[in-house]
Amino acid sequence: MILLNPGPVNLSTRVRNALLRPDMCHREPEFGSLQSAIRGKLLDAYALPEKEYAAVLVAGSGTAAVEAMVTSIIPHDRQALILANGVYGERIAKITEIYKIPHRLLRHDWNAACDLHRLEEELRTQPKVSHVIVVHHETTTGRLNALEDIGRLCTRYDVPLLVDGVSSFGAEELKFTEWNIAACAATANKCLHGVPGTSFIIVRRDQLGKVRRNLYLDLSTYCQLQDQSGTPFTQPVQTFYALNEALDEFGEEGGWPARHAVYAQRMTLVQNGARALGIELLIPAEHTSVVLSAFRLPANLPYQQLHDRLKQRGFVIYAGQGDMTSRIFRVSVMGAITLRDMDRFYQALSQILPD
Numbered sequence: 001m002i003l004l005n006p007g008p009v010n011l012s013t014r015v016r017n018a019l020l021r022p023d024m025c026h027r028e029p030e031f032g033s034l035q036s037a038i039r040g041k042l043l044d045a046y047a048l049p050e051k052e053y054a055a056v057l058v059a060g061s062g063t064a065a066v067e068a069m070v071t072s073i074i075p076h077d078r079q080a081l082i083l084a085n086g087v088y089g090e091r092i093a094k095i096t097e098i099y100k101i102p103h104r105l106l107r108h109d110w111n112a113a114c115d116l117h118r119l120e121e122e123l124r125t126q127p128k129v130s131h132v133i134v135v136h137h138e139t140t141t142g143r144l145n146a147l148e149d150i151g152r153l154c155t156r157y158d159v160p161l162l163v164d165g166v167s168s169f170g171a172e173e174l175k176f177t178e179w180n181i182a183a184c185a186a187t188a189n190k191c192l193h194g195v196p197g198t199s200f201i202i203v204r205r206d207q208l209g210k211v212r213r214n215l216y217l218d219l220s221t222y223c224q225l226q227d228q229s230g231t232p233f234t235q236p237v238q239t240f241y242a243l244n245e246a247l248d249e250f251g252e253e254g255g256w257p258a259r260h261a262v263y264a265q266r267m268t269l270v271q272n273g274a275r276a277l278g279i280e281l282l283i284p285a286e287h288t289s290v291v292l293s294a295f296r297l298p299a300n301l302p303y304q305q306l307h308d309r310l311k312q313r314g315f316v317i318y319a320g321q322g323d324m325t326s327r328i329f330r331v332s333v334m335g336a337i338t339l340r341d342m343d344r345f346y347q348a349l350s351q352i353l354p355d
C-alpha cells in the first residue's frame, strides 16, 4: 500500500529493520548514547550549534511536541500571538485556551495567506506579545506559509517565533537565526521518514526554565535530563532506533535540500497529472509546499468513492478537514516511495475519473 496521506509514511526497509534491534532499558547508558546521537543529528539537519539550541525528544505524535512547545515557553505575564489559517493553527489556539495562556488570535480563512499587515500592526501596538506562533506548512490546504516574511518581521520587532514545523521539518527551508525561530516542533514520522511515536522540539536554550504548566510535556524538564543522557519518563525505545536510522538515511541522501528536491519532483508529477485530468489545485502551486497538495474533488465523484477506488489500486489518499471534507482531497508525497509509484498513481486516477 502506498501511503499518500500526510504521515505516517511508507518506511524504507532499512528503517523498518531498525525496529528489530535488541531490547533495551531506557535507564541504561546504551539508551543515553542512542538518544544523544538522535539529538545531535536533529540539530545537524539545520546546522544548529549545540551550545545555543537543543533538540528535545518527547513520546507522542506531532501534537505532543506542539503542545510541549506552546505550554513551556510563553511567560505567565505575557501573551502569545497566534496566526491561524487552517486546522493546525486553530489547534494551537485551542491549546492556549485549554491551558489559559493569554493570547491574541489572528484568524484567517483556511484558503487565505497570513496577513502580514495585520501581523505587523499587532507587533507594533501590542507590547505584551512575547512570541508569535505559526504553522509553517499548513497541512489543511498544503499552503507553505510565508515563514521568511513572518520571521523577518519577528526579527525586526525582536519577538521570537514558535513554529509548528510538523509537516515541513526535513523538507523545507528553516533559517533559525535570520527568522528569529526560538522553537520548532516536529515529528519522526513525516518528512524524516521514521515511525510514529516520537516527536521533538528544537528549542533555543535561552527559552527554557522560565515557566512550567504541565507535568508530562514540560520542555525544560526533558531538556535538562536529556542533556545528562537521561529521560524523565519511559521513551518508545524501538521508535528511537528507527528515528536514528532514518536520520542516517536522511543525512546520506543530502539532508533537507535533497529531500526537498525529491518531493518537488514527485509533486510536479502529481500536479501535472491532476491538471491533465482536469483536477484543480485548491491554492496556487507557488504557495503550495512540496510535501502535500490539496485538489478540488471532480464533480460527481464523492471523496469516499475516490478514496475507496484508489485504495483498491494500492493508494491511500487523504480527506479534507472541516467544511472542506466534501470539497477536496489531499495527496502527500512523503516517505520511501518512488517516481514510478507517482506514475502508477496517475494511471490509477485516470482509470477512476468519470469521463
Ligand SMILES: *Cc1c(COP(=O)(O)O)cnc(C)c1O
Pocket: 006, 007, 061, 062, 063, 064, 066, 088, 135, 137, 138, 139, 164, 165, 166, 167, 187
Ligand atoms: C501532522 C501535523 C500535526 C500533528 O498531528 P498528529 O496527528 O499529532 O501527528 C501538527 N501540525 C501539522 C501542521 C501537521 O501536519
